[in-house]
């Protein structure tokens with residue numbers, strides 16, 4: 715099997731969206747929550763780095779850039795500051811250096827290189843411009859892979875003041891990685907699990 719995202723092949727670039735306000739978590743920077751002995755973003759970035767030439771953060775404000783600066787990752791600012799994940803994805807696509815951009819939210823501790831390999835290969839075979847997993851009936855556009863060409867659609871959504879990730883998906887028409895086929899490929903679908911609330915954190919974080 716050709717592993718499209720294998721380090722060295724230079725096809726995958728990792729991007730972690732980390733500019734959310736984390737209101738449901740009480741306004742803390744979710745990416746800095748301790749998880750398995752390290753800040754969540756470090757856990758995520760290390761997993762992504764096993765497949766990506768670079769892993770960068772996208773944040774909404776200079777203050778967040780400073781707050782997360784200690785992690786030592788290259789950091790970009792949103793296209794339209796604080797306009798949600800679509801504007802963050804837009805700048806990542808606009809500045810992409812590699813043919814595939816692997817996007818993760820900063821609150822997804824089980825991000826999976828195995829899932830990324832599989833989705834990258836499936837995306838290459840499909841001819842689509844993006845691949846998005848669907849687990850428990852829900853699409854997960856913040857744990858997905860996009861071609862930089864999707865920037866035309868993110869640009870057009872933002873120009874129309876459309877900020878929903880689902881609007882982007884409607885325009886991009888991604889290939890969908892269905893739960894069943896992910897499982898058949900031996901992939902643990904917890905890679906789409908995210909942490910929104912203190913209850914989620916208490917349930918998911920290892921004790």
Ligand SMILES: Nc1nc2c(ncn2[C@@H]2O[C@H](COP(=O)(O)OP(=O)(O)OP(=O)(O)O)[C@@H](O)[C@H]2O)c(=O)[nH]1
Nearest residue numbers: 732733734735736737738772796797798802819820
């Ligand atoms: N760069 C950037 N990232 C964002 C923005 N809004 C949300 N995100 C990121 O997108 C992912 C999903 O965000 P949500 O959990 O839906 O929103 P949140 O603001 O983090 O949390 P809530 O305020 O509780 O909704 C997280 O990784 C966020 O950090 C934004 O405006 N800019």
